[in-house]
Amino acid sequence: MHGKSIGWDDTIVALATAQGIGAIGVIRLSGRQSINIVNRLFPAKDLTQAPSHTLHVGYLKEHGKVLDEVVISLFKGPKSYTGEDVIEISGHGSPYVLQQIIQACVNQGARLAKPGEYTQRAFLNGKLDLAQAEAVADLIASNTEASRKTALHNIRGGFSEHLSVLRDRLIKFSALIELELDFSQEDVEFADRTQLYELLTEVQQTTQQLAASFQLGNVIKNGVSVAIIGKPNAGKSTLLNALLNENRAIVSDIAGTTRDTIEEVLNIDGILFRLIDTAGIREHTHDVIESIGMEKALAKMQQADVVIYLFDVNEVSSAELQSTINEFNNKKLKYVLVGNKADASSEADLRNKFSSIPGITFISAKENRHTEVLKEKLVDLVLQGKVTTDDTIITNARHFHALQEVLQSLIDIRNGLDNNIPSDLIALDIRRCLHYLGEITGEITTEDQLDYIFSKFCIGK
Ligand code: GDP
Incomplete structure (x- = not known):
């Protein structure tokens, strides 16, 4: 049995929808006094006599002044999210009006809820186990x-x-x-x-x-970090732009990442790929790697979950590519080999030129050709073909x-x-x-x- 925290008997109130202006805003109360508190603000009906799981339309009033016309959803414990008596007030989405309603509830004896307190109560009342409760937080934060x-x-x-x-x-x-x-x-x-x-x-x-x-x-929750590596003029920024045009992800914040190392995020098949140090690519500065051993490039590669090694098929010989691969293998990097500027030669010629090296994806970043093959490769490399998201996955x-x-x-x-x-x-x-x-x-x-x-x-x- 879990010990009851101080304040456990309180009735809590908070805005359940996002801050800001919306069509409607929902305020949620949970606790023993929820129904009584709202009932005192809702002259149209006696909510204390209303059955569970019912909706009620009417004016919310405090000291005779109308606050808003609202819809009240009433859930009696234990059949509610928290297991306690829960009231949800759907009001018009003005932050000012919603704040007034919350204040009115506080004036009637409710207390402002602490972060996660509804879900914590759901857990303490046995509605969810802890892993499920944590998954609620993940669901709210999910962006793919x-x-x-x-x-x-x-x-x-x-x-x-x-x-x-x-x-x-x-x-x-x-x-x-x-x-x-x-x-x-x-x-x-x-x-x-x-x-x-x-x-x-x-x-x-x-x-x-x-x-x-x-x-x-972890990958599903936080994304995979990717470094695009290659000599100057290999086509890195062209490729970056081609990928971003189609797959730029809308992300506000990803846990554990900082803005200075990550510039852009791609969403490919529901997986987030965080392109690290794209600033470096754009500025054409320290991304130069004449030799793979160069410190900065190396640090960048080792920071990445996956390396895209981009080379110009017209400039690189198969022997040179092989020595780069050997270095990658020595460093135990996960990488994909991408031959760029394949627009000038036939695929057969290229396969022939690099016949000793299997698994190269030939693309044209400039013409955005075969970049979808590269995207598939990236996804495969992450999932390794063995997991679907219907499986149980620890995040x-x-x-x-x-x-x-x-x-x-x-x-x-x-x-x-x-x-x-x-x-x-x-x-x-x-x-x-x-x-x-x-x-x-x-x-x-x-x-x-x-x-x-x-x-x-x-x-x-
Ligand atoms: P970075 O230095 O690796 O970022 O290379 P850029 O993306 O700036 O590209 C260098 C030059 O190669 C530019 O003039 C691009 O237009 C050109 N380029 C990039 N991708 C291709 C491609 O697929 N085919 C051809 N023919 N040119 C390309």
Whole structure:
């Protein structure tokens, strides 16, 4: 059971829609007094007698003065988003009017909501588990189709379900092993070791799969950083412009990135590609790489998840390209080779010229030819053909770290079993494993952790 925070009995109020002028704005109240508070501002009807899930049109008034004509949606707990009595007031979207309504609710005894407080209450009332609540934040922040799908899948309980089934089975084993402790004099085994091994393997596989999905999840949530690298005049800025013309993404803010290293973002098939240091390309300054070993270019490449190596097919020999590739491989870079200015030669000639080097994409940046092949390559490189966004994907660093702890404790349990160590030590490792599994779904959390997680939401969510 979660401890109730101070202020838990309060009725909270906040604007649920975005700040600024809109056709309508929605103000949401949640808590024991929601219906009473709004009822005192709504003379047209007695809302306290209204059934749940009903709509009511009328004037909102304070001290006889009309504030707005509104639609009131009424949800009685526990069948509401937060599990408490919830009222949503849809008013006209003037920030001034909405502010007046919020103030009127405060005058009647509501308190302004803290960031994420609605979702926090939903969690504390058991409407969502923690992973689902965090997915709500991700959904609100999602700016591509892929991030939307992933967040939605997780809100529906995607991977929480996975984990809680495994957790339940581990709990059973843990109970059996702890039972053995009570009979420790008699050398009995209640917990079937073979079955325990099998279960461990299963948990390990699931955990590993989830942890592995984090890389992709991170990509979906935060985007993939791409560096376009090549000699001067290879056509980098031409390519950049061609890509941006069709795929420029609308992004306000991407977590963990700064404006000075990232200039432009592309949205290709729902994945965000962040083109780093495009300023360098435009200014034709430090992007010059006569030798790939040059420090600045190298730093830029190593910062990128993917490197687009662009070369002029008329200027570069196959031997020279091979030595560049060798350097990339030594540095363990993920790269795509793109032969530009292919407009002057036939593809067959080019394949012939570079026959020893497979996988080159030949394009004409200037004529915007075959750039779609390059885009497909980029997406493939990220997804590696093995994941769709309908799969369960971890996008949250907190979950990822907990999964790492789960994996480590699984190794310890297995080592313990292999070495026949006493049951009480094995029981400890199982408990540790359960602890971290529980941390993900929120079965085990501290108040500090919760406050931290929900403080990252915006107000009104
Ligand atoms: P950067 O120095 O790598 O950024 O190269 P630019 O994009 O400035 O291009 C250098 C020159 O190559 C310009 O005159 C471009 O018009 C030309 N160029 C770029 N892409 C192509 C292409 O696909 N075909 C041809 N024929 N010329 C190109």
